[in-house]
Amino acid sequence: MFKEVRRTVEHMKRAPASADAGPPRWLTDEEQRVWRAYIEASTLLEDHLDRQLQRDAGMPHVYYGLLVKLAEAPSRRLRMTELAMSAKITRSRLSHAVARLEKSGWVRREDCPSDKRGQFAVLTEKGQEVMRRHAPGHVEAVGQAVFDRLTPEHQKSLGEIMGILAEALQPSEPAADLPWLR
Numbered sequence: 001m002f003k004e005v006r007r008t009v010e011h012m013k014r015a016p017a018s019a020d021a022g023p024p025r026w027l028t029d030e031e032q033r034v035w036r037a038y039i040e041a042s043t044l045l046e047d048h049l050d051r052q053l054q055r056d057a058g059m060p061h062v063y064y065g066l067l068v069k070l071a072e073a074p075s076r077r078l079r080m081t082e083l084a085m086s087a088k089i090t091r092s093r094l095s096h097a098v099a100r101l102e103k104s105g106w107v108r109r110e111d112c113p114s115d116k117r118g119q120f121a122v123l124t125e126k127g128q129e130v131m132r133r134h135a136p137g138h139v140e141a142v143g144q145a146v147f148d149r150l151t152p153e154h155q156k157s158l159g160e161i162m163g164i165l166a167e168a169l170q171p172s173e174p175a176a177d178l179p180w181l182r
Helices: 002-014 029-057 061-072 082-085 091-103 126-146 150-171
Strands: 077-079 107-112 116-123
Touching: 029 126, 061 077, 061 082, 061 091, 061 107, 061 116, 061 126, 061 150, 077 082, 082 091, 082 116, 091 107, 116 126
Parallel strands: none
Antiparallel strands: 077 116, 107 116
């Protein structure tokens, strides 16, 4: 498979650039190795955590992340727009997720008294109980999959690298096309 990809990339490198643009940037062999390792590891990790939560808690990883954000919020509540922004998902996807969490009795919606169009997502007692029951298993899965495999130096480096990438990718301009505004 990698030979096929390498041939395709080599062919693309030889393709003529458009007249109005300079030559395209291509990843070096080392950058390509790092990029593919990142893609493979992040895909496998997300799948591992999603399967663990589906098996143990009956919910996908993204739903668990929403419950965590609500559990950490003051009064266990967040405006729906704030929750979408924090979770980095579209408002439509959040609305669907919250509807599923409501059906399970783990979250409820409340109207915002100061904004008739706004709503809060609120973690219920039942949702808190689900978190208490399943957080230890999830933390164990994260620990085994990530931190047990890394030295303290690797952990520090990984945290710094992810912080740099997150900061660089977080748009700062007001008109940015952000998923949670869609």
